[in-house]
Amino acid sequence: MGTSAKTLSRLIAFHHQGLLPAGGSIVELGAQELYCTGEEEHLREVIAYFHGHLPSIRPPGDYSRAELTAFADRGMLGNLLAACGFRYLALDIFEAPNTRLFDLNVESPGADLAGQFDLVTNYGTTEHVVNQYLSMKTMHELARPGGLIHHDLPMAGYHDHGYFCYNPRFFVELAESNGYEVAFEAYSRSATATPAPGILVRHGFPERAYHDAGIEFALRKVSDAAFRLPLETSTSLGISQRFLAPDSGYWSIDPPALPAQPGRPPDAVARAPVSVLHRELLRRYRERLRRLFAPG
Numbered sequence: 001m002g003t004s005a006k007t008l009s010r011l012i013a014f015h016h017q018g019l020l021p022a023g024g025s026i027v028e029l030g031a032q033e034l035y036c037t038g039e040e041e042h043l044r045e046v047i048a049y050f051h052g053h054l055p056s057i058r059p060p061g062d063y064s065r066a067e068l069t070a071f072a073d074r075g076m077l078g079n080l081l082a083a084c085g086f087r088y089l090a091l092d093i094f095e096a097p098n099t100r101l102f103d104l105n106v107e108s109p110g111a112d113l114a115g116q117f118d119l120v121t122n123y124g125t126t127e128h129v130v131n132q133y134l135s136m137k138t139m140h141e142l143a144r145p146g147g148l149i150h151h152d153l154p155m156a157g158y159h160d161h162g163y164f165c166y167n168p169r170f171f172v173e174l175a176e177s178n179g180y181e182v183a184f185e186a187y188s189r190s191a192t193a194t195p196a197p198g199i200l201v202r203h204g205f206p207e208r209a210y211h212d213a214g215i216e217f218a219l220r221k222v223s224d225a226a227f228r229l230p231l232e233t234s235t236s237l238g239i240s241q242r243f244l245a246p247d248s249g250y251w252s253i254d255p256p257a258l259p260a261q262p263g264r265p266p267d268a269v270a271r272a273p274v275s276v277l278h279r280e281l282l283r284r285y286r287e288r289l290r291r292l293f294a295p296g
Contacts, residue, residue, distance in 0.1 A: 002033040003077050003123050003152075008046045010150070010184075010218075011081075014119070015053070019148050019183055019220065022053035023085045024118035027142055029135070030125035031090035031099050032077040040068035043080065050084040057085040077123075105131040108138060115144045115224065122151045127162035133229065140178060140227040148183060150218045155187065157212035159197050168289075171217040173230035177251035184218035187289065 014020035036043060048060040063083075071080045078088045078098050091102035104126070120142045126135040139149050154165045168185075175182050193209035201208065228251040233239055243250050 002035045002074070004035050005039055005042055007032075007077070007123060007152070008036075008043070008080075010152075010216075011119075012046065012049055014148060014150075014183075014218070015050075017183070019218070020119050022050055023087070025087040025116060026081055026089075026119045026121065027113070027117045028078065028088075028090040028121045028123065028125075029092075029104065029139065030123070030128075031092045031094075031096050032121075032123050033074045034071060034077045034080060035074060036072035037069075038072070040065060040072050043068050043071050046080070047084055054085040058083065104129045104135045104138060106134070108134065109141045114141045117142050117144060118147050119143075120147065120149045122149070122153065124153060124162075126151075127154055127158075127164045127166070130163060132164065136174065137227045140221065143221040145221060145224045147221050148218055149180070149221060150184075150216075152214065152216045155213040155215035157190070157194065157210050159194075159200060159210070166215055168215065169232070170230075171215070171219070173232065175217075175219050177228045177230040179222050179225065180219035181222060182217065183220045184216065186216040188214040188216075 011020065015022060044060045044063060047057075047063065051057055051060055071083075076096065076098075078090055081088045082098070088098055090096065090099040091104070092099050093101065093103060095101065120139045122135075122139060126132065129135050143149050151166075151171065154161060155167060156165055158165060171185070172182075174180070190212040193211055195209050196205050196207060229249055231239070231243060231250045242248065
């Protein structure tokens with residue numbers, strides 16, 4: 001797993017926008033390597049930025065070129081964040097400095113971790129985890145009220161990478177479910193195509209290559225309310241009241257009633273699965289993505 005200069009730019013932007021305090025606490029899901037070879041002076045500028053807000057940290061001019069290269073050439077992101085004055089911890093399944101052994105499939109944060117972090121990062125980790133529910137719940141519980149949860153994940157392609165890709169609807173409804181503020185979102189596509197794996201080609205994939213696409217959402221946790229699951233019902237005939245009860249663990253909107261249709265029980269159409277406003281929002285996302293990935 002790895003990050004780049006883009007990640008560092010995001011952190012500076014979050015601080016500049018008042019979303020991440022200088023010297024704040026950061027927890028990573030998965031300890032990340034930093035891929036910035038040849039950009040050592042940019043790393044010095046990053047340290048200089050945070051030194052301007054935390055004069056107690058080591059001045060950027062004190063770092064030798066060799067030290068900056070050690071950060072840039074697959075050094076641990078956590079080491080650079082610590083140099084910038086942040087309090088840092090990673091949760092992962094291998095032993096490393098500033099890393100706690102933690103299995104996202106089965107473990108939950110204890111009292112010493114819950115609500116302790118200004119920034120929780122998911123830089124290409126949860127797509128490798130089967131238990132998506134517990135992963136998202138863990139991130140929610142790690143963030144303090146007012147804290148930021150930053151996802152930077154695969155959206156399409158990546159056919160030899162991890163188990164999952166993500167779409168805008170997931171993060172929009174995750175945010176609505178938990179009252180998060182969407183502080184930032186972005187989409188990207190790889191500049192070069194990746195050869196299609198043989199298993200795809202042999203079983204009908206029509207292209208010999210494809211482009212990977214990425215999705216980013218930064219979600220600000222506003223309150224200390226318990227985590228609630230979104231309930232994706234866009235193709236459902238309806239929703240039983242069992243899943244709409246306040247203690248169900250699910251979040252639901254209160255949309256207008258669907259028109260009755262012949263042969264469909266009235267109670268199955270008493271609630272629309274997605275509001276008109278939400279459909280319009282998703283339509284705009286689809287249009288934006290169509291423009292983003294249009295040929296040429």
